[in-house]
Amino acid sequence: SQQGEEDPQALSIQEGENATMNCSYKTSINNLQWYRQNSGRGLVHLILIRSNEREKHSGRLRVTLDTSKKSSSLLITASRAADTASYFCATGGSGSTLGRLYFGRGTQLTVWP
Amino acid sequence: EADIYQTPRYLVIGTGKKITLECSQTMGHDKMYWYQQDPGMELHLIHYSYGVNSTEKGDLSSESTVSRIRTEHFPLTLESARPSHTSQYLCASSEVTGAKNIQYFGAGTRLSVL
Numbered sequence: 054s055q056q057g058e059e060d061p062q063a064l065s066i067q068e069g070e071n072a073t074m075n076c077s078y079k080t081s082i083n084n085l086q087w088y089r090q091n092s093g094r095g096l097v098h099l100i101l102i103r104s105n106e107r108e109k110h111s112g113r114l115r116v117t118l119d120t121s122k123k124s125s126s127l128l129i130t131a132s133r134a135a136d137t138a139s140y141f142c143a144t145g146g147s148g149s150t151l152g153r154l155y156f157g158r159g160t161q162l163t164v165w166p
Numbered sequence: 167e168a169d170i171y172q173t174p175r176y177l178v179i180g181t182g183k184k185i186t187l188e189c190s191q192t193m194g195h196d197k198m199y200w201y202q203q204d205p206g207m208e209l210h211l212i213h214y215s216y217g218v219n220s221t222e223k224g225d226l227s228s229e230s231t232v233s234r235i236r237t238e239h240f241p242l243t244l245e246s247a248r249p250s251h252t253s254q255y256l257c258a259s260s261e262v263t264g265a266k267n268i269q270y271f272g273a274g275t276r277l278s279v280l
Contacts, residue, residue, distance in 0.1 A: 152214075
């Protein structure tokens, strides 16, 4: 399976703390994406990192990618209660599966006020 | 928020009913997808389309069918709903450019079959 796997499955922190989520995948990739899903809603794209990039920032988000280890991490700094959501990594297909995304099981993040 | 809409948001029906879940996008994307997701679980791709009159089955076997007669519309139909179809159904669309494939999701339809 090309699906990524997030770790941990659930994370609970206080407001102001940093939250780190990890993703491992199995095949070679063109890029890796992170999505967020609020309870009962659809997914929202957060950030995309290309296979030739090692780190990328967007606001309070920092994503790293290590293609040699087939892993990525998402860091949310100075977390807020509004960051409470599930976070998914997704890898893209190639060749005949170009255009498809393979999602992991997600990390459920709870940020307590 | 992306310009992709799903209706209804919630649907509770009895076993054996025929239902159609609607999905429309105004972004002109060629590619559209249907995912099934149980609470707290991963997304499973059940159908996708790379353009008008093109539909393919995804990784998870599903008794549902889809059609793509217009670029903006990708409805999913269940001919005879069963309790095992109870789940959340998410529609998405994308425009693949180079190595990018960012998908835009609707808010989902939560289906309960009694």
